Amino acid sequence: MDLEARAHSEHPDELRLWLRLLTCTQQIERQVRAGLRDQFDTTLPRFDLMAQLERAPEGMKMNELSRRMMVTGGNVTGITDQLVTEGLVERMEVEGDRRAYRVRLTAKGRSQFHAMAQRHEQWIVDAFSALGVRDIATLHRLLGKVKQHTLNNFLETS
Secondary structure, three states, X not given: OOHHHHOOOOOOHHHHHHHHHHHHHHHHHHHHHHHHHHHHOOOHHHHXXXXXXXXXXXXXXXXXXXXXHXXXXXXXXXXXXXXXXXXXXXXXXXXXXXXXXXXXXXXXXHHHHXXXXXXXXXXXXXXXXXXXXXXXXXXXXXXXXXXXXXXXXXXXXX
């Protein structure tokens, strides 16, 4: 049973909408994870780490990578170790800080990431293919309003 199936007609529409959003997100993520595994023999966390590095061609310190991915340093280290072993990422010493390393994609890693990113983009496009251009624009605009409202509420209460 998915999250949405737990909601009943007596629940507020807002709750049922929230559960539908979660269910859609989980279904799309499941499809992406399966595609990455089946077509590229990789995982979503590895893809996410490579995506962060792709945006920083000069590389990134491990602690910055951990912060951006919102995971522990140990998680980043484990994934990085695997990618280094496979020749997809390289570690470089940080001048003036013997404890820190900067990591970046290798040419092989960049090439592999681009292939994965193209397929990832297509999986997301396919996931929304039941919607028309106007539907997508409307949904994007409406979710933007929710995003702004929740951000404002968070800032007011913090």
